[in-house]
Amino acid sequence: SQxxxxxxxALSIQEGENATMNCSYKTSINNLQWYRQNSxxxxxxxxxIRSNEREKHSGRLRVTLDTSKKSSSLxxxxxxxxxxxxxxxxxxxxxxxxxxxxxxxxxxxLA
Amino acid sequence: DAGITQSPRHKVTETGTPVTLRCHQTExxxxxxxxxxxxxxxxxxxxxxxxxxxxxxxxxxxGYSVSRSKTEDFLLTLESATSSQTSVYFCATRQGSTDTQYxxxxxRLTVL
Numbered sequence: 001s002q003x004x005x006x007x008x009x010a011l012s013i014q015e016g017e018n019a020t021m022n023c024s025y026k027t028s029i030n031n032l033q034w035y036r037q038n039s040x041x042x043x044x045x046x047x048x049i050r051s052n053e054r055e056k057h058s059g060r061l062r063v064t065l066d067t068s069k070k071s072s073s074l075x076x077x078x079x080x081x082x083x084x085x086x087x088x089x090x091x092x093x094x095x096x097x098x099x100x101x102x103x104x105x106x107x108x109x110l111a
Numbered sequence: 112d113a114g115i116t117q118s119p120r121h122k123v124t125e126t127g128t129p130v131t132l133r134c135h136q137t138e139x140x141x142x143x144x145x146x147x148x149x150x151x152x153x154x155x156x157x158x159x160x161x162x163x164x165x166x167x168x169x170x171x172x173x174g175y176s177v178s179r180s181k182t183e184d185f186l187l188t189l190e191s192a193t194s195s196q197t198s199v200y201f202c203a204t205r206q207g208s209t210d211t212q213y214x215x216x217x218x219r220l221t222v223l
Contacts, residue, residue: 031210042201042214043154088153090212097142097161097205098169099212101154 006089010106019076021105023089024069030092032065034074037086037104046074046087081111114138115215117202123221130189132218134202136182142205143185144212145169145177147198154201160185192222 006023013019023032031050035043049056049065049072056063062075076083086104093100114137124130134143142161146154146169156169158177166177174196176188189196202215 033211035212040217042216043203043212045211045213048210092210098156098159098167099144100156100170101146103151103153
């Protein structure tokens with residue numbers, strides 16, 4: 001099974017609402033990253049959180065990391081229609097620089 | 112975007128034929144990666160490179176080989192394409208100072 005598993009698999013919300021998606025992983029990590037993929041495009045890096053960090057912010061994005069539970073969450077506040085995309089977490093297992101991606105959460109923001 | 116290009120962008124081929132996909136970067140990043148993306152599986156690592164002529168296997172390397180003779184180019188070869196290799200292939204590089212990966216636009220490969 002995947003190192004990173006996102007949940008929910010799909011999420012539909014109204015514009016202006018907050019969107020929260022979660023990622024769980026199995027082994028110890030150096031860092032965890034979140035990426036966005038618009039339909040038919042390559043992935044775009046959003047934010048990275050290192051294993052010794054618990055929370056990080058970037059604009060409307062807030063990421064938390066709980067290494068004891070091996071889980072992370074991505075919160076997008078005040079969502080916009082342009083946030084409609086798939087979101088993936090990726091983990092960097094300690095020292096390898098080999099990234100394991102989850103299966104993603106498909107977010108749809110309704111205008 | 113980091114300067115990552117992939118060629119071809121689309122390819123249709125027949126079972127049993129060899130196929131080579133090319134990834135080119137202009138960022139001088141040391142690490143380069145090949146992933147495949149399939150519905151329900153997210154991205155899965157095929158092979159990666161940590162320097163010129165230095166490569167290693169990922170989780171789905173069977174049926175694929177790679178080569179890196181220059182920093183800027185990373186080639187993925189399907190020696191004898193099979194229908195199970197129909198997929199979208201993404202190349203990525205890693206920026207060492209930030210641990211960030213940058214992705215190319217992808218190659219859609221169909222094996223008939």
